[in-house]
Amino acid sequence: MTMSVTQQVITIAMVVLGTMLTRFLPFILFPAGKTTPDYIRYLGRVLPTAVLGLLVIYCLKDVTFLSGTYGIPEMVGVASVVLIHFWKKNMLLSIASGTVVYMVMIQVVF
DSSP, rough: OOOOOOHHHHHHHHHHHHHHHHHHHHHHHHOOTSSSOOOHHHHHHHHHHHHHHHHHHHHHHHOOSSTTTTTTTHHHHHHHHHHHHHHOOOOOHHHHHHHHHHHHIIIIOO
């Protein structure tokens, strides 16, 4: 199934419009001279933790502790993320290293 030239132009225009809207809207709604509303500052404080918690739950939702690998690779990966994060205080390093540990566990060990 192919799109016509008109459909392609409309699709590109919508993508450009959506990108511009998401990029410019915060600067329009919250200009530099105006104080940021309390609820926006509250969301800035709580959303990173909430998103991280959601990602952890999503990643561990299909782990079976009663069969297969018994969740060992997943728990070792999570533990490595926690330990490296407390040690180095670097989120990207801890997530990347936890991913590597998990992948090595499922590819080599199990």
